[in-house]
Amino acid sequence: MKSVPIVAIMNNWPKFLPYPASWAKGFALSIGFWLIIWVLLPRYYYYYYRFNTAYWRSISNSDFEGAIVFAWLCQIPLFAFYHWGLSKFAEWVEIRRHSHSPPTATVSAWLHWREGIIAFATLPAAIVMGIPAIALFMVPMGNSSGEIVALILGSAIASTYLYHFRFAKLIKILVKFLGILYSYLLKILEILFVPILTGTPFFLLTIVTAEMVPIKLLPLTTFLLVVCVFWSGIVGYAVWHHWSAHLLNWAATWWPADSPGYSHIQARKSWKHNQTAASQSFVRHTTSWHLAANDATYLIYFNLIAIVFGAIGYRLFGEPSEWLKAEEQILGYIVALVWVVLWHFWGSRREVDIARGQPSVKTSAKRRSSNTNLSDPDPVEVELNQLAAELGNTRMRPVRKSTSPPQKRSSPTKKPKPEQAQWYVFRSGKAEGPYTKKQLQDVQKITDRTKVRLGEAEWQRAGEIPELATYLTHK
Incomplete structure (x- = not known):
């Protein structure tokens, strides 16, 4: 029985279904948040879930807001640690597979902490969007343990889809707009x-x-x-x-x-x-x-x-x-x-x-327009003026514009500028490059699942970038 390549499986993956990595992030985010609250406030979850006076009194007497804020802030170092551990694991797997020394360039600390910041920004939206799923899972639950499971499942599903549809990219656009x-x-x-x-x-x-x-x-x-x-x-x-x-x-x-x-x-x-x-x-x-x-x-x-x-x-x-x-x-x-x-x-x-230090656009445009409107002088008038000057006549004939259309000056063919190497490839937990688009195909042999970026942009799958469609290696 032949094994199906992972690339073929990912190419046939349904668009509406999140990837396994998104599911892992979603469940890690939800479990880490709700378990911290469950440890800090056990009285709240062990109490029977019904709307009565004693229930609301138990919530008001406990520091519920403080526990939520603490559990929310904990996601930043937790996800930074997760990303660091996964990068080290990927580096170890790469060393074992190819039997070579570890790479000198390591993943920067900012990339680890960025995952924590993304989790911190995704969590509130996941809880709000997961309320219908939480309520659906709450129906068959009758005890406090079941309620924490319902909270984890509902917010995990919502956060998984937020990761899948790149909610962090939308947040980055909004933050950039607010920053401007x-x-x-x-x-x-x-x-x-x-x-x-x-x-x-x-x-x-x-x-x-x-x-x-x-x-x-x-x-x-x-x-x-x-x-x-x-x-x-x-x-x-x-x-x-x-x-x-x-x-x-x-x-x-x-x-x-x-x-x-x-x-x-x-x-x-x-x-x-x-x-x-x-x-x-x-x-x-x-x-x-x-x-x-x-x-x-x-x-x-x-x-x-x-x-x-x-x-x-x-x-x-x-x-x-x-x-x-x-x-x-x-x-x-x-x-x-x-x-x-x-x-x-x-x-x-x-x-x-x-x-x-750029010149004014209007001034340069005026200079270009004044030079382009000048037509070539009539050669007959130029010859008569030169002849009059040789004979000692100081009175020149006015040079009129030539009636024939101006000839286009033949410009030498410009050589195309060589492409700058500004593409990076994410391999073995680190960024490699820069490369040109041709080098991405010949040296790195990228596929549609390879993570690449242009300059300091966000990492993307190569198959999602139209200009790299002709440089993908199909295995």
């Missing part, structure tokens, strides 16, 4: 608070000298105060950008290569703003001053938007002193949302272009 929104809000707060901090000495000086200034000079002193606060804010922005460049360059020297954010930090280090910060002083660092001017321009937009929405609120709700708390909050949320949108579509893009 949070960073935008921090940037807006920075733009607002820097002028306040740098302008505080001028405010204090104005308060001290207010009684000495005549009333007729009050408009002039107010104008000087605004100008001083504005320019001090620009200096504060420049100091902030120059200091942040040094801070990021320092972080790039020790940031672990396998940790999240490593590729982003290294990319930021290669920007012109960060490269020139180490060799130029604060006064001569032009990109910091350009970034400060960008922030100051955006600060002006802030004030204009606030004035416009203040006028709209005055027309809708009357005097500001008469506004209700709900009206103030709604108007504030709208202003903050407009600020974030404006920074997303204008401010942040302009800031990145300045920090990278």
Whole structure:
């Protein structure tokens, strides 16, 4: 009887049925959580499951919330330990099968702890989604031991399907979106608070000298105060950008290569703003001053938007002193949302272009358009002008455009750029690479079940990536 290859079995696996690895993770997550609660609160589960006064009193008297939180937090080190143990076991199996020394490169600690964080984020959704299954298993159960089994089975099934449909990837997308929104809000707060901090000495000086200034000079002193606060804010922005460049360059020297954010930090280090910060002083660092001017321009937009929405609120709700708390909050949320949108579509893009040292897109587009619209001059007019110059005539004939269509210049054929090796393969509990797509087929002989990734992206099955379809090895 011939043994069926594992690859063929996995290829024919039903799409709606989770893989064995997902079942193992789901049951490990559910068993670890509910057993910790069962050990911490035995009185709760040994009590007969019925809705009466004594039952609710036993729950209220016990530290039920503390036990849940403790059991929830325990899943992070537990699943990190599980992942570490499985990677060591896979490494041991690989050594026994091929009889070679253990690999020098080991799985990074971040990959172990990432599994714990994924389990921590998956557990609440699994319990909520597993309520129907828990209730179904509760029906035939009549004692406390049966109830804990029902809780384990219901949440295990739900967490298994969450692992199967990559619930962690959805959480990562949401966290990334919230992180971008949070960073935008921090940037807006920075733009607002820097002028306040740098302008505080001028405010204090104005308060001290207010009684000495005549009333007729009050408009002039107010104008000087605004100008001083504005320019001090620009200096504060420049100091902030120059200091942040040094801070990021320092972080790039020790940031672990396998940790999240490593590729982003290294990319930021290669920007012109960060490269020139180490060799130029604060006064001569032009990109910091350009970034400060960008922030100051955006600060002006802030004030204009606030004035416009203040006028709209005055027309809708009357005097500001008469506004209700709900009206103030709604108007504030709208202003903050407009600020974030404006920074997303204008401010942040302009800031990145300045920090990278890229030229303005509009200027380069205008230069390209002005050069492409020029047509070749008429050769007859050019010959007549040259002849007139040789005869001593200083009056030239105007060169008119040629009536014949311009000929296309033959451009030399460009050689295709060689593909960069940026694909990694997960083998024997570690990442191997980088490889090109051709090397994935010739060297690694990947199949549709092989785990690969592009750069610092998430690990995926090679069969799920369309661009690798022609490079798969079919066994």
